[in-house]
Amino acid sequence: MTPKRGVPAGPRVAVIGAGSWGTTFGKILADGGAQVTMWARRAELAHEIDEAKRNSRYLPGINLPRTMAATHELAIALQDVDQVYLSVPSQSLRENLKALRPLLADNDAKIVSLMKGVERTTGLRMSQVIEQELRCDPDRIAVASGPNLALEIAREQPTAAVISSRSRETAEEVARAARNSYFRTFVNTDVIGTEFGGVLKNLIAVAIGIVDGVGYGENTKASIITRGLVEMTDFAVANGAHPETLQGLAGLGDLIATCQSPLSRNNTAGRLLGQGYSFQDVVKQMQQTAEGLASVAPVLQLARESEVDMPIVEQVKMVLDGKMNPRDIAPHLTTDDDTPQGERTNHGQADGGGALRRALQRAFDQFRNGGRGAGRD
Ligand SMILES: NC(=O)c1ccc[n+]([C@@H]2O[C@H](COP(=O)([O-])OP(=O)(O)OC[C@H]3O[C@@H](n4cnc5c(N)ncnc54)[C@H](O)[C@@H]3O)[C@@H](O)[C@H]2O)c1
Ligand SMILES: O=P(O)(O)OC[C@H](O)CO
Incomplete structure (x- = not known):
């Protein structure tokens, strides 16, 4: 030196x-x-x-x-x-x-x-x-x-x-x-919201890459970005984040940049999947770190534990596992094919305020525990 x-x-x-x-x-x-x-x-x-x-x-x-x-x-x-x-x-x-x-x-x-x-x-x-x-x-x-x-x-x-x-x-x-x-x-x-914003946008960027690789256009991508932000916010809030953080640089800001840019490794990995490469081939081709590929499974595990629906991230996992044809990802943006779902714009309202209620319950439990618990930051 x-x-x-x-x-x-x-x-x-x-x-x-x-x-x-x-x-x-x-x-x-x-x-x-x-x-x-x-x-x-x-x-x-x-x-x-x-x-x-x-x-x-x-x-x-x-x-x-x-x-x-x-x-x-x-x-x-x-x-x-x-x-x-x-x-x-x-x-x-x-x-x-x-x-x-x-x-x-x-x-x-x-x-x-x-x-x-x-x-x-x-x-x-x-x-x-x-x-x-x-x-x-x-x-x-x-x-x-x-x-x-x-x-x-x-x-x-x-x-x-x-x-x-x-x-x-x-x-x-x-x-x-x-x-x-x-x-x-x-x-x-808001450390929780800031960190989860960065983690979750990677998963949505993989989804965008997939539909790009398939050849779908801007409507599909805008639909995924918009619904992706809802998933990100529901998940982060249910895990202790402030919803405003997900509207900020670490949420929406990063989501836009990563979903739009060919420089994004997560987006690139998704595009290769959409073009028909297997997960193993994609990993071999990536010269740099695409964090989204390793985060999908633990995020879905946390989503199940906090009872948050993440249909887009679920489908990314299915494509990664070779269980879904990339062409089929877009028609499945909602969890329910029969009953039209409300498009809520305020976080926590999609399930009748369930995510918000659970976050409040966690804060209350923590308070009762004298401040100890997972949501300390
Ligand atoms: N590149 C970006 O634009 C960007 C922007 C913001 C955040 N990040 C985040 O930064 C982190 C690092 O990403 P990056 O883009 O620098 O990745 P990268 O692939 O460009 O570089 C990773 C570095 O870590 C080293 N490395 C690999 N395995 C290691 C190990 N076991 N121990 C120590 N070093 C090891 C590699 O040699 C390399 O120098 C990721 O979490 C990524 O999400 C990246
Ligand atoms: O290249 P990516 O997909 O890891 O994204 C890089 C940064 O996180 C963008 O903010």
Whole structure:
């Protein structure tokens, strides 16, 4: 790792994971004045970023800031850091945190998740996995989300995102570091809604990719996006989120970007499925992380537990499992083929307010438990 030239005055930060999003976020932070050290799994990639200021595999054609350093040694990346940003595939987060934990034992740095998946084996959100593995105060944890296609941001196209933490102070501290002339950050304290927005839009983007691959047009896609937002909101609210969060950057905003863009890996994976490739072929062809593919099953499990209908996500699972012809996905946008269903526009009204009622019941149970429980953030 070379010494940093013209060391900036901002916070010292480490970014764990040097794929397309980790590297782009490192650039956002460095361009905002932070002292950034990237950690890459492969020594050659760390060397390329550190020396050539390029990441040719994940961000071809992008020049990285001169002040950005990189290493493949975790201990070096984490030395005296104020903030740690995590950007590895969601299914590998837990194993990575086990390696981080001893190195962060004497450090109360803020920990920020940049990931948009849930853990397949537990159904936990990334901030919950962080809390468990690092055994740290949730007030130190934040998540970043929004319509954030890495390559567009690496090209410095103007973009907004939201930083969420149970502690508004933490959210603001992270938001101050993660902003610059082309990247603006808002804050909220709805960690559940912010994380689920990012997870769920991936699943709807897979559905959009599927119908695109089949050759259906804009009516089909608009129908899926609109009904998809209803599913996202019902699910998130039933699991403790605020409905407004799903109307914001981490919900609707990200849904639009991911469903519209050929840069989206989830959208691309769906398109291949729609063109007739099997799930195994799609996984083989994907060079980068498409989180939606691993999140479908745990999300549906959580949906069943919280009694939320997710007809679109159910159909994505059936296509992934080879149990539904992609051409058949669109006619099944409702759960009931015989009785016309109400198109409710206020969350929680589709089932007579059931989702809202369950969320209130959970809040009440938690209150009775003295604040302990799953919906703490
Ligand atoms: N790319 C985007 O536009 C974007 C935007 C917002 C959020 N995200 C989220 O960021 C997260 C990371 O995505 P990405 O786009 O950077 O993925 P990517 O596929 O571009 O990069 C993943 C990185 O993780 C590394 N990696 C793979 N397995 C690993 C393991 N077991 N341990 C440690 N490192 C491992 C890879 O070598 C690579 O450097 C995902 O959750 C994704 O949903 C991505
Ligand atoms: O490429 P995707 O599908 O992982 O989407 C990237 C970002 O999440 C868009 O906000």
